[in-house]
Amino acid sequence: MGVKLEVFRMMLYLSFPVAMFxxxxxxxxxxxxxxxxxxxxxxxxxxxxxxELEAFKERMRVRWEQQLLKERSESEN
Incomplete structure (x- = not known):
């Protein structure tokens, strides 16, 4: 009965988490x-x-334009 009991316990240990998942x-x-x-x-x-999304887009556009202007002014110097 030892092997059968161990097989049953192993199946129970494996089947419970799989079933819950x-x-x-x-x-x-x-x-x-x-x-x-x-x-x-x-x-x-x-x-x-x-x-909120429109305001965020506007802030990002302004930041991007400022960065472009900064890069342009640095490349001119």
Whole structure:
């Protein structure tokens, strides 16, 4: 009975983590629990996000133009 018991224990030790991994990675589970919870915690405010993105783009454009002007002025000297 020793070998059969060891085989059973080994199958149990290996099957439990694999089963938990398989169950927790089902798309329905992910959608239901993770995505819905994230949307509850971080609700979308589309208008505010759009304004923040536009302001960020403008800051990056200004920074890029200043860097180009700086490089140009250094190359002229």
């Amino acid at each position: 398989w169950i927790s990675n089902q798309p329905e589970y992910f959608e239901e629990y993770v995505v819905k919870r994230k949307r509850e915690i971080f609700p979308r405010n589309e208008e505010e996000q759009r304004k």
